[in-house]
Amino acid sequence: MAAFVLPFEKPVVDLVERVRELRVLSETDATLAPELARLEQETSRLARELFSDLTPIQKVQLSRHANRPYTLDYVKRLCTDFVELHGDRRFSDDPAIVGGLATYHGHSVVVVGHQKGRGTKENMKRNFGMPNPEGYRKAIRLYELADRFGLPILTFIDTPGAYPGIGAEERGQSEAIGAALAAMARVKVPIIASIVGEGGSGGALALGVANRVLVLEFGCYSVISPEGCAAILWKDGSRADEAAAALKVTAFDLLRLGIVEAVIDEPAGGAHQDYDEAARQLDAVLWPTLSALLALSPDALVDDRYDRFRRLGAFRS
Amino acid sequence: MAWPEKQVPTTDASEKVSFGAGVFRRCDGCGETLAATELAAAFEVCPLCGQHHRLDADGWRKLLLDDGALDAWDTTLEPLDPLEFSDGKSYRDRVAIAQKKTKAREAIDIGGAALGGRPIAFGAFVFSFMGGSMGSVVGEKIARLFERAAAGGLPVVLLQASGGARMQEGILSLMQMAKAVAALERFRAKRLPFVSVLLHPTTGGVAASFAFLGDVNVAEPKALIGFAGARVIESTIRQTLPPGFQRAEFLIDHGMVDMIVPRTEMKATIGTVLDHLMRRQAPGSAPTA
Numbered sequence: 001m002a003a004f005v006l007p008f009e010k011p012v013v014d015l016v017e018r019v020r021e022l023r024v025l026s027e028t029d030a031t032l033a034p035e036l037a038r039l040e041q042e043t044s045r046l047a048r049e050l051f052s053d054l055t056p057i058q059k060v061q062l063s064r065h066a067n068r069p070y071t072l073d074y075v076k077r078l079c080t081d082f083v084e085l086h087g088d089r090r091f092s093d094d095p096a097i098v099g100g101l102a103t104y105h106g107h108s109v110v111v112v113g114h115q116k117g118r119g120t121k122e123n124m125k126r127n128f129g130m131p132n133p134e135g136y137r138k139a140i141r142l143y144e145l146a147d148r149f150g151l152p153i154l155t156f157i158d159t160p161g162a163y164p165g166i167g168a169e170e171r172g173q174s175e176a177i178g179a180a181l182a183a184m185a186r187v188k189v190p191i192i193a194s195i196v197g198e199g200g201s202g203g204a205l206a207l208g209v210a211n212r213v214l215v216l217e218f219g220c221y222s223v224i225s226p227e228g229c230a231a232i233l234w235k236d237g238s239r240a241d242e243a244a245a246a247l248k249v250t251a252f253d254l255l256r257l258g259i260v261e262a263v264i265d266e267p268a269g270g271a272h273q274d275y276d277e278a279a280r281q282l283d284a285v286l287w288p289t290l291s292a293l294l295a296l297s298p299d300a301l302v303d304d305r306y307d308r309f310r311r312l313g314a315f316r317s
Numbered sequence: 318m319a320w321p322e323k324q325v326p327t328t329d330a331s332e333k334v335s336f337g338a339g340v341f342r343r344c345d346g347c348g349e350t351l352a353a354t355e356l357a358a359a360f361e362v363c364p365l366c367g368q369h370h371r372l373d374a375d376g377w378r379k380l381l382l383d384d385g386a387l388d389a390w391d392t393t394l395e396p397l398d399p400l401e402f403s404d405g406k407s408y409r410d411r412v413a414i415a416q417k418k419t420k421a422r423e424a425i426d427i428g429g430a431a432l433g434g435r436p437i438a439f440g441a442f443v444f445s446f447m448g449g450s451m452g453s454v455v456g457e458k459i460a461r462l463f464e465r466a467a468a469g470g471l472p473v474v475l476l477q478a479s480g481g482a483r484m485q486e487g488i489l490s491l492m493q494m495a496k497a498v499a500a501l502e503r504f505r506a507k508r509l510p511f512v513s514v515l516l517h518p519t520t521g522g523v524a525a526s527f528a529f530l531g532d533v534n535v536a537e538p539k540a541l542i543g544f545a546g547a548r549v550i551e552s553t554i555r556q557t558l559p560p561g562f563q564r565a566e567f568l569i570d571h572g573m574v575d576m577i578v579p580r581t582e583m584k585a586t587i588g589t590v591l592d593h594l595m596r597r598q599a600p601g602s603a604p605t606a
Binding site: 162163164165166168169170171172173174175177178179181182184185186201202205208209221222223224228229232233234246247248249253254257259305306309310312313314315316317 | 398402404484490528550
């Protein structure tokens, strides 16, 4: 895939590249193994150090990174027997949301996720991961399918937001999102949402009313994009860096605010540097989280989800 | 238009609007000059062209509720500042200013009331309070509205006028959409009616949560109702939007609301809907012949 490098990640990317080269060489030359191990450790230490003082807007940029793994990249690595299901049975099939049946650690599950495209052509098809109402209606159909057959639901959140277009309004974008929230609140199976990239507002939340919400280290979640917020507050979208800081959108902000249960470490340099490792790290938290939920009764799962969201808010009485 | 023959004072001398622009107002629809008192007495509907001007929460109570009376619930809830948000002015200051300006504590009132003799749980957004935006307090009060209505066996009538989620509470305001809809979902399980009334404007996170989940969705004439703001859409698709886009009439054309109801008929219409939905057939009452 075409390498896309953000200015601030350049030093880390160079290191990761060296490790990759050395790894290839060490396959034929065993004497390189100690050097490889040393460099791997060093890279991971440096990457942590360099990325430890990224600004919020830089983390937002990482969450949108063009090389970042998307839903289907994770599904491929986490699951087997994936059968993609299409269409909302009402209007069309929205490629900005993918979903289907899969096996995860021996359990059949329903997966639903936003799907961005790789390159211009696929991005046009997938509308840059911005769903239309039919995407949310497909998601609702899959939530209800999961409910009927008692299958846990795994969602993957990665969208700039629901698509703001004329057709989307004509076909009821608002109703579709609202109905998706209601369907998620209602189903009697475990739901775990993983924010793997961008969590853009209501368009993300329509996959986010879960019993547990996980976020990758450089995932973000916000009520409005930093650019949109800056445009409203200061009539100046270029002040997105200030807005990103003010909105508290980073993974650790989300953890502190109680919006997510866990932050998943990413490989050195970010998930886009090593898809396999990113998936392994997600799996290491996702599976125990699902195992624990599988012990709950259907009604307890609904109550658990209700109580989780019922608590969220900051007010005094 | 005809000038009113005589100004009938409807307020105390202490609060009357006595000078300049306060006495007369120009209709936003037909542009005619009207006596302010005449417009107010008609619940802000122009007697000449039927234009609906904004009616404040107080006006709506008087229009819909018996004796204009609301037994208000949870009146003391106030927002905190979880993000310590500042856009040059702090969120705390913005809330204080809004409270002073509107004499409301937050952007929604909820409570028990009667509508034409029918007991209901009632909620109304206060648009003048930070654009009716939904933060933690609004989300909490909507959740409580549905919870109490479910517990008390009451139908819910909720008037919405909101720009959407409250940016200054960040991601916590987004979570209010999920919280409120989850509470609505429990309420629905009790088979009690939710009449969702969409006023001007109903957009963003309020539109995209409970607004369209009414058993019956009612809109006011010409109300702006939609998910995305017009400017956002225009800048995304690089086209000018057609006239009437996202207005109530556009929504009924696209099947998103059940009806557009003028303010003068709102109380009677909601009453009839509630009667139908609350008139449950007793088991075994079906005719046997």
